[in-house]
Amino acid sequence: MLDRRGDRVVAVTVDDDAVELHRIDVAAADLIEWMRGHESREHPRWVWSDTTEWYPALLGRGIRVERAVDLRLCRRILRSAEAAAGSRLAAARRDAWDRAPIASAPDSGTTLFDLSAPAERSDPLDELRLQTEAVAQSAQRGVLALLLAAESVGALTAAEMSHAGLPWSASRHDEILTDLLGARPVAGRPRRMEELVVRLRELLEAPDLDPDSPERLLRALQNAGLPARSTRSWELKEIEHPVIAPLLEYKKMARVLTANGWNWVDTWVHEGRFRPVYVVGGVVTGRWASDGGGALQLPHQVRGAVVADPGWKLVVADAAQLEPRVLAAMSGDAAMARAGRAHDLYEGIVASGAVADRSEAKYGMLGAIYGGTTGVSGRVLPRMRRAFPAAMALVEDAARAGERGERVRTWLGRTSPAGRGEGYDETLTDEARARARTDARSWGRFTRNFVVQGTAAEWAMCWMGALRRRLWQLGEGAPSIAPEPFARRPHLAFFLHDEVVVHAPAELADRVAEEIRSAAADAGRMLFPAAPVEWALTVAIVDSYDRAK
DNA sequence: CGATGTTGCCAC
DNA sequence: AAACGTGGCAACATCG
Numbered sequence: 037m038l039d040r041r042g043d044r045v046v047a048v049t050v051d052d053d054a055v056e057l058h059r060i061d062v063a064a065a066d067l068i069e070w071m072r073g074h075e076s077r078e079h080p081r082w083v084w085s086d087t088t089e090w091y092p093a094l095l096g097r098g099i100r101v102e103r104a105v106d107l108r109l110c111r112r113i114l115r116s117a118e119a120a121a122g123s124r125l126a127a128a129r130r131d132a133w134d135r136a137p138i139a140s141a142p143d144s145g146t147t148l149f150d151l152s153a154p155a156e157r158s159d160p161l162d163e164l165r166l167q168t169e170a171v172a173q174s175a176q177r178g179v180l181a182l183l184l185a186a187e188s189v190g191a192l193t194a195a196e197m198s199h200a201g202l203p204w205s206a207s208r209h210d211e212i213l214t215d216l217l218g219a220r221p222v223a224g225r226p227r228r229m230e231e232l233v234v235r236l237r238e239l240l241e242a243p244d245l246d247p248d249s250p251e252r253l254l255r256a257l258q259n260a261g262l263p264a265r266s267t268r269s270w271e272l273k274e275i276e277h278p279v280i281a282p283l284l285e286y287k288k289m290a291r292v293l294t295a296n297g298w299n300w301v302d303t304w305v306h307e308g309r310f311r312p313v314y315v316v317g318g319v320v321t322g323r324w325a326s327d328g329g330g331a332l333q334l335p336h337q338v339r340g341a342v343v344a345d346p347g348w349k350l351v352v353a354d355a356a357q358l359e360p361r362v363l364a365a366m367s368g369d370a371a372m373a374r375a376g377r378a379h380d381l382y383e384g385i386v387a388s389g390a391v392a393d394r395s396e397a398k399y400g401m402l403g404a405i406y407g408g409t410t411g412v413s414g415r416v417l418p419r420m421r422r423a424f425p426a427a428m429a430l431v432e433d434a435a436r437a438g439e440r441g442e443r444v445r446t447w448l449g450r451t452s453p454a455g456r457g458e459g460y461d462e463t464l465t466d467e468a469r470a471r472a473r474t475d476a477r478s479w480g481r482f483t484r485n486f487v488v489q490g491t492a493a494e495w496a497m498c499w500m501g502a503l504r505r506r507l508w509q510l511g512e513g514a515p516s517i518a519p520e521p522f523a524r525r526p527h528l529a530f531f532l533h534d535e536v537v538v539h540a541p542a543e544l545a546d547r548v549a550e551e552i553r554s555a556a557a558d559a560g561r562m563l564f565p566a567a568p569v570e571w572a573l574t575v576a577i578v579d580s581y582d583r584a585k
Numbered sequence: 586c587g588a589t590g591t592t593g594c595c596a597c
Numbered sequence: 598a599a600a601c602g603t604g605g606c607a608a609c610a611t612c613g
Contacts, residue, residue, distance in 0.1 A: 248608070248609080249608090249609060249610090250591090250592060250593070250608090250609075250610095251592090251609080251610075252609095266592085266593090267592085267593080268592085268593065268594085268600095269593080269594080270599085270600080287593090287594085288594095290608095291593085291594060291595075291607095294606090294607055294608070295594080295595070295605095295606070295607065296595090318604085319603055319604060320603075320604095321602090321603060323597085323603065323604080324604095325603090325604060325605075326604090326605070327605085328605090328606095329605095329606095330595075330596085330605055330606060330607095331596095331605090332595095332596055332597075332604070332605075333594090333595040333596040333597090333604085333605060333606080334595085334596070335594095335595055335596080336595095336596090358597095359597095395598080398598095399598060399599090402601085402602090403598095403601070405601095405602075406601045406602045406603095407601055407602070408598095408599085408600095408601040408602095409601070410598090410599065410600085410601080411598050411599050411600085411601090412598050412599080413598080413599090413601075414601095478601095481601065481602065482602070482603090484602080485601090485602040485603075486602085486603090488602090489597095489602065489603065532596075532597065533596080533597045533603095534597070535597085
């Protein structure tokens with residue numbers, strides 16, 4: 037357990053019950069070499085306040101650690117977990133440990149200890165003890181411990197991916213943009229967009245139309261006699277008029293230009309790498325969020341700019357229909373597990389006879405998970421309920437619990453925030469009662485989705501943790517070029533909820549693909565040892581990201 | 586002029 | 598297929 041105290045670091049060796057065995061004091065300046073020695077000899081399980089605070093600088097000095105507990109992340113999970121509700125930790129007052137992570141730019145450099153204002157926190161050893169005790173006393177200690185381990189290894193992986201970066205060809209990106217929009221303008225719009233604006237102005241007889249302003253665009257559409265109620269693309273698509281096609285084309289271009297155009301490359305791509313900042317556990321459900329660069333929204337249009345280094349490949353893997361499979365495993369729904377024997381679970385549902393075609397299966401399934409009530413998903417719901425009673429009961433129970441104001445849990449025990457249920461209050465007006473009911477339903481859709489999305493995030497975290505270890509072993513023997521731990525080794529380069537991109541030396545790509553499949557099986561066994569669910573993957577070995585699937 | 590709210594669209 | 602879950606982000610509009 038490492039604790040920074042000014043220009044010194046206290047290192048305490050503790051046992052599994054967080055009892056102190058040994059303590060030394062290291063000068064911050066010597067810490068790197070001290071840690072390097074311990075890491076190479078014994079792969080200790082480091083314990084530190086916050087991976088975002090410690091790890092980027094260590095990676096910058098060439099230190100990759102096998103294991104590390106992230107106290108801040110673990111506290112957040114435990115504080116809200118119902119399974120640890122009776123603990124001293126749950127009862128403790130809010131303090132600095134509950135605060136947001138210390139922001140760290142990726143590769144913020146090699147300065148480990150000159151952050152001017154470290155957060156005031158209690159002794160991390162006290163915090164570790166509180167957490168250890170909370171887990172030990174819980175009736176759910178097995179799954180909680182797995183959740184904390186998965187979250188902590190996720191934090192390591194996130195920092196490593198930011199460090200390694202996603203290989204990005206700025207010149208290829210420029211070609212994509214130039215093909216689509218015209219050459220990069222010095223000022224104003226690219227040529228092809230400007231041409232479209234001229235056409236839009238003619239077609240709408242609005243000589244000073246600015247299509248970038250939704251308000252003015254809407255007025256121009258209405259002045260031209262179109263029945264537009266907003267400028268949303270999916271609404272405009274319903275209107276028959278010669279201006280619609282070029283307008284939709286313009287909106288597509290404008291989106292690419294503003295979100296992932298030349299300015300984006302200038303800001304986010306350096307030395308051939310895009311280095312996003314991942315926010316581990318940044319979403320209530322436990323999914324990751326990202327901070328800056330829109331890493332989790334990379335449009336398919338620009339993925340062609342993600343190009344492996346010469347002599348390297350990208351191995352891209354996607355967990356096929358992960359959420360339905362997770363639901364099948366959680367609920368023990370044998371019929372749904374059987375449908376998942378098909379590589380495509382939706383085709384499996386069609387084959388089961390429950391629905392007529394793949395699109396009905398897909399929207400019925402998504403409707404069940406999201407709480408859809410209208411359209412196709414509403415229509416096939418009764419048939420889904422008959423065909424997959426256990427799975428449907430699980431999500432509908434979660435929805436009703438949310439409507440009553442109760443909290444719900446993922447498979448590993450992450451607990452949803454407290455919501456307000458629909459309390460009956462006869463003093464309310466009819467209108468207020470109706471609103472309360474609408475709010476309760478809406479919260480029920482959230483809790484319905486929480487259990488599945490959150491458990492899928494846990495599966496993905498276990499998958500990635502297992503894969504991280506396997507990739508490191510696969511790279512053993514490769515001469516490492518200090519201070520770059522991943523310079524010669526296959527490594528994770530990108531993660532997107534249920535999808536990973538590994539950057540790998542070409543001669544190892546086939547073995548990487550095998551490890552990805554083995555890691556998925558590992559994750560399935562970790563979470564659902566007995567479930568007869570297949571964890572289907574789509575794996576592609578490619579030179580650029582757009583060639584996958 | 587910056588802060589805040591709204592709109593619309595990208596990802597899963 | 599309609600507008601049902603989780604997010605981030607850029608641009609425009611408005612406010613103080």
